[in-house]
Structures are given as structure tokens and as C-alpha cells.
Amino acid sequence: MERIRTLLRLISELTSTSARSKVAGDLARHCGADDLVIFVLDPVVDVFIPAFGFPRTLPDAIEWQRFVSETSRRGQHEATLPYPVSGQEHRSVGFSSRPDSVLVFVGGAPDPELTACVLDILPTLRVTFQAEQSVLSANATTSLARNATQQLRAQALSLDQARRSAHEEVIERHKAEEALSRKALELERSNKDLQHFSATVSHDLQEPLRMVSSYLALIERRYAQKLDDKAREYIGHATSGAHRMSQLIRSLLDYAQVGTDDRSFVMVPLETVVIEAMDNLSQRISETGAHIHFDDLPSVHGDHVLLVQLFQNLVSNGIKFMRPGVVPEVRVTAVDDGGHWKIAVSDNGIGISVADRERIFGVFQRLHTRDAYEGCGIGLATCKRIIERHGGEVWVESAVGSGSTFFFTLAKSPA
Ligand SMILES: Nc1ncnc2c1ncn2[C@@H]1O[C@H](COP(=O)(O)OP(=O)(O)OP(=O)(O)O)[C@@H](O)[C@H]1O
Numbered sequence: 172m173e174r175i176r177t178l179l180r181l182i183s184e185l186t187s188t189s190a191r192s193k194v195a196g197d198l199a200r201h202c203g204a205d206d207l208v209i210f211v212l213d214p215v216v217d218v219f220i221p222a223f224g225f226p227r228t229l230p231d232a233i234e235w236q237r238f239v240s241e242t243s244r245r246g247q248h249e250a251t252l253p254y255p256v257s258g259q260e261h262r263s264v265g266f267s268s269r270p271d272s273v274l275v276f277v278g279g280a281p282d283p284e285l286t287a288c289v290l291d292i293l294p295t296l297r298v299t300f301q302a303e304q305s306v307l308s309a310n311a312t313t314s315l316a317r318n319a320t321q322q323l324r325a326q327a328l329s330l331d332q333a334r335r336s337a338h339e340e341v342i343e344r345h346k347a348e349e350a351l352s353r354k355a356l357e358l359e360r361s362n363k364d365l366q367h368f369s370a371t372v373s374h375d376l377q378e379p380l381r382m383v384s385s386y387l388a389l390i391e392r393r394y395a396q397k398l399d400d401k402a403r404e405y406i407g408h409a410t411s412g413a414h415r416m417s418q419l420i421r422s423l424l425d426y427a428q429v430g431t432d433d434r435s436f437v438m439v440p441l442e443t444v445v446i447e448a449m450d451n452l453s454q455r456i457s458e459t460g461a462h463i464h465f466d467d468l469p470s471v472h473g474d475h476v477l478l479v480q481l482f483q484n485l486v487s488n489g490i491k492f493m494r495p496g497v498v499p500e501v502r503v504t505a506v507d508d509g510g511h512w513k514i515a516v517s518d519n520g521i522g523i524s525v526a527d528r529e530r531i532f533g534v535f536q537r538l539h540t541r542d543a544y545e546g547c548g549i550g551l552a553t554c555k556r557i558i559e560r561h562g563g564e565v566w567v568e569s570a571v572g573s574g575s576t577f578f579f580t581l582a583k584s585p586a
């Protein structure tokens with residue numbers, strides 16, 4: 172009788188959630204077993220799970236699930252199974268009076284009379300445990316829902332943010348494209364203006380200039396006897412001024428025409444380009460005794476006429492800016508530089524100071540007086556324009572007194 176009274180006290184303590192696992196142990200030992208777990212069928216997920224507070228067997232342990240289901244089907248069932256609390260295998264006996272709850276004694280040998288008593292109260296315990304589980308499930312569902320809502324809200328916010336920055340990016344890109352096409356239009360217009368201007372200037376200026384030169388020549392011829400030395404000297408100055416002006420106009424026209432549309436870009440062998448440039452400079456070459464070296468030059472993608480102009484300007488500078496008493500040596504070489512050819516035109520002339528390396532590529536930029544070296548200061552500006560027209564870049568390496576090397580890049584093949 173005393174055993175039953177203790178049993179009932181332990182069972183009533185089992186209904187309270189606090190210290191349930193300790194009470195379960197006491198109850199098990201009171202019945203002659205090592206431990207006790209009550210499984211109830213979860214109505215939501217339709218699997219047996221240990222009631223809240225009992226030692227937890229692995230909820231997804233297939234062997235335990237099979238054991239508990241088998242017990243609920245047969246009413247009583249026995250097996251040796253791993254028990255998570257001790258980590259060892261134990262003989263377990265399961266009892267069930269209904270298909271929705273299972274009483275499991277782990278280890279030992281449970282007393283049949285006491286077991287029957289617990290089994291009688293099992294339906295009542297099951298109601299308590301399932302009610303607890305419903306509350307827990309409801310709480311879990313609420314918290315899951317809250318988490319999901321928070322996550323959704325955060326995702327919605329970041330989506331909105333991403334959408335907004337994508338929108339801003341599109342607007343920025345539109346603006347940049349508009350600015351670019353405006354710039355391209357402006358550039359095209361200014362190129363056209365320049366071409367128109369240069370064509371008009373060359374035609375309109377060359378004409379009166381020719382007239383000035385021919386009348387000067389006429390005066391010199393017809394009045395040769397009547398002119399004194401001073402007058403002849405003045406006429407000489409006027410004639411060379413007219414000649415210089417004519418050259419200047421031609422150079423400006425060359426500079427402007429680099430940008431004209433009627434350019435044909437094809438594969439051009441650089442050797443023929445250099446030979447043609449040397450041909451055009453043959454008089455200067457023979458006057459100075461200059462040596463021009465080149466070998467193994469590649470073909471590049473470009474405009475033949477512009478390339479001849481480019482090499483002619485560079486080689487002519489190499490010869491012109493010679494050191495007194497030093498025979499000019501100009502060398503043209505090319506090295507493979509990945510996507511393009513790097514060409515070098517070097518000389519043994521007077522050199523250029525670091526401070527002047529940039530400015531010499533500007534229009535009318537000269538470092539010397541015309542008395543020292545003749546020229547208009549347009550040659551290198553035209554070279555830069557030609558190289559940029561070909562998608563390349565140009566720079567110079569030099570030191571005063573020890574020659575200069577002009578480098579530039581040209582495309583190996585059409586882009
Ligand atoms: N190879 C070089 N060695 C030393 N100085 C140079 C060399 N090439 C150019 N320069 C300097 O840069 C200036 C500009 O060169 P650029 O070819 O534009 O003009 P230019 O030769 O004086 O006249 P143009 O070429 O129009 O007849 C030159 O006046 C000269 O001072």
C-alpha cells in the first residue's frame with residue numbers, strides 16, 4: 172500500500188513541469204527500472220516525441236521511433252536500444268494502453284503491478300503533456316512567424332534599397348551617356364569647324380601670299396640694276412617671311428586634316444612607311460650625312476598617309492636637332508608589347524630637358540629660336556594627333572645632351 176502511495180505522489184509530482192526529469196528517475200527506480208520516458212503522439216507532425224521535461228531520446232532516431240510506434244501498436248514491446256542519457260545500449264520495455272502515448276522503462280526490470288498503475292494514469296498524463304506541447308508548439312509557431320516576418324521585412328528593405336541604388340545607377344549612367352554623346356557631338360562639330368577653317372585659311376591665305384612672293388621676285392628681277400644692297404636685303408627678308416608663312420599654313424592644314432573622315436585603316440607594313448618618309452627627307456639626309464637605321468619592323472593597323480607623316484616628322488626632328496659636329500643617327504625599332512607594338516624613334520641629338528617633355532607636344536611649342544633651328548612647332552602636335560587617331564599614346568624619354576627617344580604605341584590588328 173505504501174508503495175502505491177509513493178507511486179501516486181511521484182506521479183502527481185510528474186504533472187508539474189519543474190524537476191520533471193528528476194521525478195521521472197525517482198519514479199523509474201521506484202518501479203525497479205533505471206529511467207523512464209513518456210512519449211506522446213504530436214498531433215501536428217504525427218510522430219512520437221518525449222513529453223516535455225523527460226530525458227530526450229533523439230527525436231529523429233529512427234530506431235526509437237520504430238520502437239515506440241511498435242509499442243503503441245502492440246501494447247507492449249521490448250528492445251535493446253542506445254539511450255542518449257548514458258550513451259550506452261539498454262534493454263527498454265515499452266507499454267501502451269492507447270495508440271497516442273507510450274510509457275518506456277529503460278534498464279532494470281519494472282514491477283508489473285506498479286507498471287499497471289502508471290499505465291492506468293497514462294491517459295490523464297497524456298492530456299497534460301499534450302496540452303503543454305500545444306502551448307509550446309503555439310509559442311514556437313509564433314516565434315517562427317515573428318522571425319519569418321522580420322526576415323521578410325529585412326529582405327523587403329534590402330530589396331528596396333537595391334532597387335533604389337539600381338535606379339540611381341541607371342540615372343547616373345544615362346547622364347554619363349548623355350554627357351558623352353554631347354561631348355562626341357561637340358568634338359565632331361569642332362573637328363568639322365577646324366577642317367573648314369583650315370581649308371578656307373589655306374586657300375584664302377596661300378593665294379595673296381603667292382602674289383606677294385611673285386611680285387617680290389618680279390621686283391628683284393626687273394629692278395635688279397636700280398636696287399642697292401639694303402633694298403635687296405629687305406626683299407630677301409620679305410621673301411623668306413612669305414616662304415615661312417606658306418610652310419606654316421601647310422603645317423596647320425596637315426594638323427587639321429588628321430581628323431578628317433576619309434581615312435582608310437588597313438594593315439600597313441611599317442618598313443615601307445619609313446622608306447617613304449626617308450625618301451621625302453632625302454635632301455636633308457644627304458645634306459647632313461645622317462644615318463637612319465631600322466630593321467624587322469612589323470605591320471600595324473593604320474592609315475598609310477598619316478603614318479608616313481608621323482615618321483617623317485619624328486625622323487626629321489631627329490636629324491634637325493643634332494649636336495654641332497655630330498653626324499645624326501636615327502634608329503627606328505619596334506617591340507611586341509602585348510596587345511600592341513611599342514615603337515621607338517631615337518636619335519643622338521641635343522636632347523630635351525625633363526621640364527619640357529610634355530609641352531613640346533603642344534601646337535607652336537618650340538624650345539629654340541628659329542635662328543638656331545628652323546620650324547613652326549606643329550610637327551610633334553601633329554604626331555600626337557595622328558597617334559591618338561590610331562588609339563595609341565606617345566611619350567618621350569630624354570636628357571639634355573644625350574639624345575632623345577620618342578615612344579608610341581600602335582595597334583597590331585583591328586580592335
Ligand atoms: N628629337 C628632338 N631632339 C631635341 N628636341 C626636339 C626633338 N624633337 C622635338 N624637339 C623640340 O620640340 C619642339 C617641338 O617639336 P616640333 O616637331 O613640334 O616642332 P619643330 O620641329 O620645331 O617644327 P615643325 O616640326 O613644325 O617644323 C622643337 O622645336 C624642339 O625644341
Ligand SMILES: [Mg+2]
Nearest residue numbers: 488546550551
Ligand atoms: Mg618638327
